[in-house]
Amino acid sequence: MSDSETPMLDELEKGPWPSFVTEIKRMADRKPAAKDLLGQMELSFRDKVTHWKHGGIVGVTGYGGGVIGRYSDSPEQFPNVAAFHTFRVNQPSGWLYSTKALRKVCDVWEKYGSGLTNMHGSTGDIILLGANTENLQPAFNALSDEAGFDLGGSGSVLRTPSCCIGPARCEWSCIDTLDLCNDLTHTYQDQLHRPAWPYKFKFKIAGCPNDCVASIARADMPIIGTWRDSLRIDQDAVREYVANGLDLQGEVISRCPTDALEWDAAAKELKVKAEDCVRCMHCINRMPKAIRPGVEKGATILIGGKAPIMRGALLSWVLVPFMKMEPPYTEFKELVEKIWDWWDENARTRERVGELIERMGMWRFLRDIGLKPLPQMVFQPRSNPYVFWPEEGE
Amino acid sequence: MATDIGPPDFREMMHPALKENYGKWKYHEILRPGVLKHVSETGGEVYTVRVGSPRLVSIDFIRDICDIADKYCDGHLRFTSRHSIEFMTADESKVQPLIDEIKSYNLPVGGTGTSVTNIVHTQGWVHCHSAATDASAPVKAIMDELYEYFGSMTLPAQLRIAFACCLNMCGAIHCSDIAIVGIHRRPPKVDDERVGAVCEIPTTLASCPTGAIRRHPDANVKSVVVNEERCMYCGNCFTVCPAMPIADAEGDGVAIYVGGKVSNARTGPMFSRLAIPFLPNTPPRWPETVDAVKNIVEVYAQHARKWERVGEWIERVGWETFFRLTGIPFTEQHIDDFAHAVGTFRTTTNFKW
Numbered sequence: 001m002s003d004s005e006t007p008m009l010d011e012l013e014k015g016p017w018p019s020f021v022t023e024i025k026r027m028a029d030r031k032p033a034a035k036d037l038l039g040q041m042e043l044s045f046r047d048k049v050t051h052w053k054h055g056g057i058v059g060v061t062g063y064g065g066g067v068i069g070r071y072s073d074s075p076e077q078f079p080n081v082a083a084f085h086t087f088r089v090n091q092p093s094g095w096l097y098s099t100k101a102l103r104k105v106c107d108v109w110e111k112y113g114s115g116l117t118n119m120h121g122s123t124g125d126i127i128l129l130g131a132n133t134e135n136l137q138p139a140f141n142a143l144s145d146e147a148g149f150d151l152g153g154s155g156s157v158l159r160t161p162s163c164c165i166g167p168a169r170c171e172w173s174c175i176d177t178l179d180l181c182n183d184l185t186h187t188y189q190d191q192l193h194r195p196a197w198p199y200k201f202k203f204k205i206a207g208c209p210n211d212c213v214a215s216i217a218r219a220d221m222p223i224i225g226t227w228r229d230s231l232r233i234d235q236d237a238v239r240e241y242v243a244n245g246l247d248l249q250g251e252v253i254s255r256c257p258t259d260a261l262e263w264d265a266a267a268k269e270l271k272v273k274a275e276d277c278v279r280c281m282h283c284i285n286r287m288p289k290a291i292r293p294g295v296e297k298g299a300t301i302l303i304g305g306k307a308p309i310m311r312g313a314l315l316s317w318v319l320v321p322f323m324k325m326e327p328p329y330t331e332f333k334e335l336v337e338k339i340w341d342w343w344d345e346n347a348r349t350r351e352r353v354g355e356l357i358e359r360m361g362m363w364r365f366l367r368d369i370g371l372k373p374l375p376q377m378v379f380q381p382r383s384n385p386y387v388f389w390p391e392e393g394e
Numbered sequence: 395m396a397t398d399i400g401p402p403d404f405r406e407m408m409h410p411a412l413k414e415n416y417g418k419w420k421y422h423e424i425l426r427p428g429v430l431k432h433v434s435e436t437g438g439e440v441y442t443v444r445v446g447s448p449r450l451v452s453i454d455f456i457r458d459i460c461d462i463a464d465k466y467c468d469g470h471l472r473f474t475s476r477h478s479i480e481f482m483t484a485d486e487s488k489v490q491p492l493i494d495e496i497k498s499y500n501l502p503v504g505g506t507g508t509s510v511t512n513i514v515h516t517q518g519w520v521h522c523h524s525a526a527t528d529a530s531a532p533v534k535a536i537m538d539e540l541y542e543y544f545g546s547m548t549l550p551a552q553l554r555i556a557f558a559c560c561l562n563m564c565g566a567i568h569c570s571d572i573a574i575v576g577i578h579r580r581p582p583k584v585d586d587e588r589v590g591a592v593c594e595i596p597t598t599l600a601s602c603p604t605g606a607i608r609r610h611p612d613a614n615v616k617s618v619v620v621n622e623e624r625c626m627y628c629g630n631c632f633t634v635c636p637a638m639p640i641a642d643a644e645g646d647g648v649a650i651y652v653g654g655k656v657s658n659a660r661t662g663p664m665f666s667r668l669a670i671p672f673l674p675n676t677p678p679r680w681p682e683t684v685d686a687v688k689n690i691v692e693v694y695a696q697h698a699r700k701w702e703r704v705g706e707w708i709e710r711v712g713w714e715t716f717f718r719l720t721g722i723p724f725t726e727q728h729i730d731d732f733a734h735a736v737g738t739f740r741t742t743t744n745f746k747w
Contacts, residue, residue, distance in 0.1 A: 129450070169440065
C-alpha cells in the first residue's frame with residue numbers, strides 16, 4: 001500500500017463535518033481533473049499560496065460572461081487542470097429543485113466537466129467547477145438544450161438575482177419573492193449575459209425584514225417585503241405562549257426597539273401602537289403563532305450595498321419606502337431602468353452605483369431619477385453646513 | 395443551442411405541499427434542531443429537515459441527496475442561502491425515517507434557530523487566483539470544532555460565520571457574527587515587463603483605494619510604481635493587473651472581524667468589526683483560527699443575554715468589555731484610518747473600565 005500523495009488534504013477527511021476532500025476524491029478515480037485538483041491543492045497547502053493564474057477570457061457563443069476562465073500555474077505538474085474553467089448556472093428561484101432537473105445537470109457535468117460543483121456560489125448560481133476549453137461550448141449546449149438550464153451573470157453585468165423561499169413556505173413573505181426573482185431574471189436576460197455596464201449590479205429579494213438573503217449587505221438594489229398597516233395579533237395564541245412559560249416582557253416587549261408593544265394586564269392583551277412599529281420582525285420571530293405581518297403588503301426598495309473594494313463596504317439605504325409589487329412589476333422596472341441609465345452614463349469604470357451616489361450626492365441622484373427626498377431615506381439629516389443650492393432647472 | 399432561456403421555472407421545482415399552500419402559510423415551529431413544521435391557513439402541513447453540507451460537492455453527492463429526496467420527499471428538495479440542503483415532506487411519519495437515512499450518509503441535521511449555521515465561504519485555493527488563504531479547509535476545521543452547535547439550539551441567538559479568501563469578499567461576509575477574511579500584509583511585486591504587455595495603466599492607477607500607485611517615472615518603461623508606505627495590500631491592483639502579484643506565503647493569513655448582522659430584527663444591519671488582525675495560514679487545519687473562533691463563540695455564549703446577536707451583545711457591554719473577556723489584544727490596527735474613520739472614535743466619556 002503506497003503512502004498517500006495528499007497527506008495534508010487527508011487530514012481534512014477527519015472530523016464529523018462532511019468533507020469537501022472526500023467529495024473531490026469521489027470524482028478522482030474517473031476524472032483526471034479531480035485527481036490533479038487534489039494534487040494542486042496539496043501543493044498549495046505546502047506552498048501556502050494559490051496555484052491558479054489570473055483570469056483568462058473564455059466563453060460560449062452569444063454571451064459575454066457566465067464562464068470564468070481559470071488556468072493552473074503548474075500545468076506540467078497538473079496537466080488535467082491546465083485549463084479548469086467554471087460555469088455559473090442560473091438557479092431556479094429559491095433554490096428549489098426537482099430531482100429530475102438536478103440529475104440532468106449532473107449528467108451534463110459528468111460528460112463534459114470535472115464532476116465537481118458548488119451548491120451554490122455566493123451570488124446564488126450553481127457552480128460547475130472545472131471544464132477544459134474544448135468542452136465549454138458542448139457543455140453549454142447540453143445544459144441549455146438537454147437540461148433546460150441557462151448561464152448566470154459574470155463581469156460587468158446584471159448578476160444572477162436571488163431570493164428567499166418566500167410564499168412557497170414562509171408565512172412572513174410579504175411579496176412573491178420567487179415570482180419577482182424569476183420575472184426580473186427572464187426580463188433582463190440581455191443585461192445578464194452581455195457586459196455593457198461600468199461594473200456589476202445585483203438584485204436580492206427578501207420576503208420580510210429578516211432578510212434571509214442578506215440583501216442590505218450584498219445587493220446594489222435590495223427589494224424587501226414589508227407592510228404598511230398594523231401587524232396582526234391573535235390574543236388567544238399570545239395567552240397560550242404566556243401560559244407555556246414565555247417571558248413576554250423580557251423576551252418580547254422590552255426588546256421592541258421603538259417601545260411599540262404593551263401588555264394590557266386587565267384585558268390580558270398584547271397591544272401594538274402601529275404608528276410606532278418599525279416592522280423589525282423580532283416579536284413576530286418570537287411568537288409565530290400569535291403575531292403576523294399586516295395585510296397591506298408591498299416592498300421597501302433600497303440602493304447602494306456593496307463589498308469593500310474599492311471605496312469601502314456600504315450597506316444599502318432606503319430609496320422607496322413602499323412600492324406595491326404586482327406582476328409584471330412595471331413600476332419597479334421603470335425605476336430600475338432609470339437607475340441603470342443614470343449609473344451607466346455617469347460612473348467611472350468599476351464604480352458601483354452606491355459609490356457613484358456617494359460621489360455625486362443623493363440630491364443629484366434623486367433629481368435625475370425623479371424621486372422626492374423623504375426622511376425615511378436617512379437616519380438623520382446632515383449636520384455639516386456645506387450645502388449646495390443648485391439653480392432651478394439644474 | 396438556445397441562448398437566453400433563463401432559469402427553469404421554480405413552479406416546476408416545488409414540492410406539491412409548497413404548491414398547494416403557496417402564499418397561505420400561517421405559522422411555523424422548530425420541532426427540534428434542524429426540523430421545521432409549517433402549517434397553512436387551510437391546515438396544510440410541511441415538514442422540513444435542514445442538513446449541513448460542504449459547499450463543494452461532487453455530482454455523486456448530488457445524486458445521493460436526489461435518491462433521498464426521491465425516496466422520502468416526492469422527488470423535490472432545495473438548498474438554502476448558506477449551502478445547506480432542505481428536504482421536505484407533508485407526511486409526518488416520514489420525518490424520522492428521512493432523518494435516519496440522512497444520518498446514514500453521515501450528514502448533520504441542524505442549522506436552525508439559535509445554532510451555528512453553515513459557513514458561507516468562497517473558493518480559496520480550490521479555484522481562485524486572488525486567494526490569500528484557502529476557504530474550504532479552515533471552514534471544515536471550524537465546523538468540526540463547532541459541530542455540536544450546529545445540531546443544537548443552545549446559543550443566545552443564531553450565530554453566522556462567514557469566510558472570504560481575500561478582501562474582494564465574494565459573498566459579502568462583512569456583516570456576519572464572525573467574519574474571517576484572507577489578507578495580504580506585503581505590497582505587490584511589479585513585473586515591469588509584463589505590466590506593459592497585460593495591464594492598462596490608467597485602470598491600474600485608478601484601482602488603488604489609497605492612491606499608492608503611479609506611473610513609472612521613466613517614460614520608456616511602460617509600468618507602474620507602488621508607494622509601499624501607502625499600500626495596505628488590498629490586492630485590487632492585482633485584480634486589474636495580473637503583472638502585480640501580491641500573494642506571499644509568510645505575509646498572507648487571515649483576520650477575524652466580529653459583530654455583524656444582516657437582519658433588521660431589534661437592530662438594523664451592522665458591519666463586522668476587527669477583532670484579530672492576523673493569524674497565520676497553517677494548513678491543513680488552521681488551528682490558531684479555529685481556536686480563536688471557538689473562544690469568541692464561547693465567551694459570547696457565556697455572557698450574552700437571550701436574543702442578543704454577537705454585535706448586539708458587544709454594543710450593550712462595550713467593545714472594551716469584549717476585548718477584556720476574550721483576551722484579544724487591542725492594537726493600533728484596530729483603530730480605523732480610512733474614509734469616515736473619525737466617525738468611529740469615542741466622542742463621549744461613557745466608557746467602562
